[in-house]
Amino acid sequence: MTSPFTPLLESLTRQRGVRASLIVSESDGLVVDANLRFGQDGERVAALAASMYRKARLSATAAHLGAVAFLQLDAERGRICAVGGRGELVIVVVADPAANVGLIRVELLKALETLA
Amino acid sequence: MSDDIRRWSDELARDPSSLVFLQLSEALRRQGQVEMALKIALRGLERHQRNADAHDLVARIAVDRRDFQRAFDEWETVLRLAPQHVGAMKGLGYVSFQQGRFDDAEKYLAKAAAGGAGAAVTNALETVRRSSGSFGEASLPAEENGSAPSTGSRGADLNDLFADLLLDDGQTALLLDASGYVMAGVYLDGDARDVSQDVGAQLSGISEEVRRSTRHLDIGAWKSITFETHAAVVAMAPSADDTLVVVAASRATPLGLLRRLLDRCAERAGDWLAHGGGGRQ
Numbered sequence: 001m002t003s004p005f006t007p008l009l010e011s012l013t014r015q016r017g018v019r020a021s022l023i024v025s026e027s028d029g030l031v032v033d034a035n036l037r038f039g040q041d042g043e044r045v046a047a048l049a050a051s052m053y054r055k056a057r058l059s060a061t062a063a064h065l066g067a068v069a070f071l072q073l074d075a076e077r078g079r080i081c082a083v084g085g086r087g088e089l090v091i092v093v094v095a096d097p098a099a100n101v102g103l104i105r106v107e108l109l110k111a112l113e114t115l116a
Numbered sequence: 117m118s119d120d121i122r123r124w125s126d127e128l129a130r131d132p133s134s135l136v137f138l139q140l141s142e143a144l145r146r147q148g149q150v151e152m153a154l155k156i157a158l159r160g161l162e163r164h165q166r167n168a169d170a171h172d173l174v175a176r177i178a179v180d181r182r183d184f185q186r187a188f189d190e191w192e193t194v195l196r197l198a199p200q201h202v203g204a205m206k207g208l209g210y211v212s213f214q215q216g217r218f219d220d221a222e223k224y225l226a227k228a229a230a231g232g233a234g235a236a237v238t239n240a241l242e243t244v245r246r247s248s249g250s251f252g253e254a255s256l257p258a259e260e261n262g263s264a265p266s267t268g269s270r271g272a273d274l275n276d277l278f279a280d281l282l283l284d285d286g287q288t289a290l291l292l293d294a295s296g297y298v299m300a301g302v303y304l305d306g307d308a309r310d311v312s313q314d315v316g317a318q319l320s321g322i323s324e325e326v327r328r329s330t331r332h333l334d335i336g337a338w339k340s341i342t343f344e345t346h347a348a349v350v351a352m353a354p355s356a357d358d359t360l361v362v363v364a365a366s367r368a369t370p371l372g373l374l375r376r377l378l379d380r381c382a383e384r385a386g387d388w389l390a391h392g393g394g395g396r397q
Binding site: 044045048049051052054055056058059060062063064065066067068069070071072073074075076077078079080094102105 | 311322341347
């Protein structure tokens with residue numbers, strides 16, 4: 001099934017090291033669209049990534065740092081990158097620890113412009 | 117979680133006097149829906165005015181809304197209803213600290229520690245004592261011979277723990293304990309006001325969410341989180357003893373540079389803690 005977001009997600013998932021790309025609703029963590037590798041639990045990723053992004057956004061606002069544009073979480077076996085701030089939608093990428101985050105960030109910000 | 121919220125909402129709609137409002141309001145608060153959480157908590161409190169947990173909940177929501185006076189009043193009510201309520205003692209300690217009343221903060225946190233509140237409160241108490249300058253000589257760690265920053269002696273300026281690592285005035289670094297209290301470092305805003313406590317408390321909340329996410333996604337322990345905001349770039353990393361290193365810099369700072377700064381500050385924090393910083397033996 002294709003959606004208006006399919007080309008955007010395919011472009012992200014083509015990046016080396018990217019395991020999954022999703023568009024999620026920040027307020028409730030529901031998947032809007034996703035491009036996943038076999039075995040990836042999109043709903044779980046969406047819910048947790050949205051929750052984390054929202055927490056970062058609320059905390060940054062409360063600390064008078066302004067809106068969160070780009071977020072990157074590094075863990076032992078993976079990394080999660082997310083961009084938002086244009087309406088309700090957050091674009092999330094799950095990647096390998098060795099993935100080139102600089103390139104992923106550039107692609108995410110380009111994708112965010114497309115969403116706007 | 118949303119299933120639980122729905123279930124609790126239905127139960128509360130069926131029976132407005134049900135105590136399920138406590139769980140519902142708490143769940144909404146954790147989701148960031150603070151105003152809705154407050155509305156439900158206050159409605160519940162109207163029916164259960166002598167319920168200490170209800171007042172405790174309203175106090176915690178008040179802290180989320182930065183209404184420290186309301187939080188203080190509610191926690192005082194909790195202690196009138198339940199004099200041994202450790203959560204209220206911790207909360208009063210936190211609010212007193214926020215308001216610069218270090219003696220009161222020490223008094224409340226000491227009571228909480230005596231009530232078995234755990235290591236986080238003990239660390240917070242040490243932080244308060246350091247801030248108020250009431251740390252006793254005997255409890256300070258011995259200074260190592262040049263192998264660690266000289267922050268182990270009375271009068272040492274903990275604000276400067278990271279000062280030599282920062283490259284310009286726009287950069288700042290903090291070491292926070294598990295409760296979000298500042299242990300070292302300083303965060304100055306654009307008007308040169310010390311907003312370390314406020315910023316530290318707000319940002320430390322992210323680490324709990326991050327821990328939860330990495331656990332459920334099975335991607336291993338988290339190593340760092342970095343985010344760009346309109347005003348700054350911020351990076352955080354866990355450190356020893358459940359502490360958190362936070363660095364922030366102007367928006368123009370390259371993320372790679374920020375990450376290097378974070379690594380250096382985390383290393384400094386680890387050395388400081390290992391050599392007795394924070395009151396460890």
